[in-house]
Amino acid sequence: MIKIEGKKHDLGGGMIIYRILPDKKKRMVGPFCFLDHMGPIIIKVNQNTDVRPHPHIGLSTLTYLFDGNLVHRDSVGSVATISPGEVNWMTAGSGISHSERSPDQDRTISRPFHGLQFWVALPDGQEDISPSFFHYTKDQIPVEENEQRKMTLIVGEIFDLKSPVKTYSPMILAMIDAKKKFSFEFNFFSFEIAIYVVNGVVKYKEQEITEREMMVIDENELAKIEVNKGTKFAIIGGEKFMNSRHIWWNLVSSSKDKIEQAKKQWKEGSFPMVPGEKEFIPLPEYK
Incomplete structure (x- = not known):
């Protein structure tokens, strides 16, 4: 078993996140290659959670909030x-x-913000x-x-439940809220x-x-856990990949050449862009 502690990062503007994956002890859990725990924080008046447009390849992102709201816009025209x-x-x-931004109506009020964001690597043969x-509403989950x-x-x-979220390899993500202490x-x-x-x-x-904190369960084990009353936790994982994944900034691939190509496209401005957005995050120079 491997225990991982989230590492605190201040992103500015009052946004605090804790990075759990990837970690030097464990790069991936099944296909999950990234986990940020966002908050919980109070966003003050005239602060925001804006993340300017940035690129991704070779993965799926999953965002799940406990508090607050975000507006998603992307290069395929989704809002x-x-x-x-x-x-x-x-x-x-x-x-x-x-891009991910605070809704306009939220910007003039103080409000809580709390959530999780995951990256899930796409399997061989489906990276491209x-x-x-x-977008799935609460009543669909x-x-x-x-x-x-x-x-x-x-x-x-799990059990008799099946999520409508379409995935590209076998995996699970379940959120559990304990009403009382249980095993x-x-x-x-x-x-x-x-x-x-x-x-x-x-x-x-x-x-x-x-x-x-994250604990990676020993493989092929009938695991038994004890949960305290009031605890909120996630079970995450899936089938391991045979081939490793390279991660550079927001780019994930089994091929370093594809990452280099995406870097070049983003720097040159030939990567797909978000309609209506005038800003973007420049390619990092330090990596």
Whole structure:
């Protein structure tokens, strides 16, 4: 088992994130190659969560919010406002650029912001598929609830639940809220699995996993965890890739040449751009 602690980053403008993946101990969990825990923070009046247009290749991004709102715009023409409990699933494939900004109506008020953003690497043979974007409302995301806990299935299948989110390799992402202290056993067989604690405490093999910590579960194990009342945590993972992925800035690929090509296109301005956006994040010079 591997334990990972989120690393704090101040992005400016009041935005604090904790980077969990990739980590030197573990680059990927199944196809998941990136996880940022955004907040929780209070965004003050005239502050914003704006992220200017930037490029992606070879992955899908998944955004899930607990508090706040974001407006997504991308180079295939999508415009969608995501609110708590909803899912944004953007597949970059051969290349997409996007921005994420505070809605205009939020900019004049103080408001909470809290969420998770994942990157999921695309499998061999599908890294260059056409880019796409899907927005799923809260009532489209399946939920199973009992007296112990509430389970929201964001991606994949578990028990009798099946998420509508279209994925390109087998995976799971489930969010669980503990109503009371309980124990939970699971085995996802061929999946590489991790527990990520948003808040509260989960115990695995006598080790406590606390807020902004991830524990990678031993492979092929019937895992048993103990969950404290009030804890919110995610089960994430999927089938491991046979071939490794290179990550440079926002670009993911099994091919270094494809990353170099995307870098060149972004720098030259020939990469697909977001309609209506006049800004963009320049290619980093330090990498």
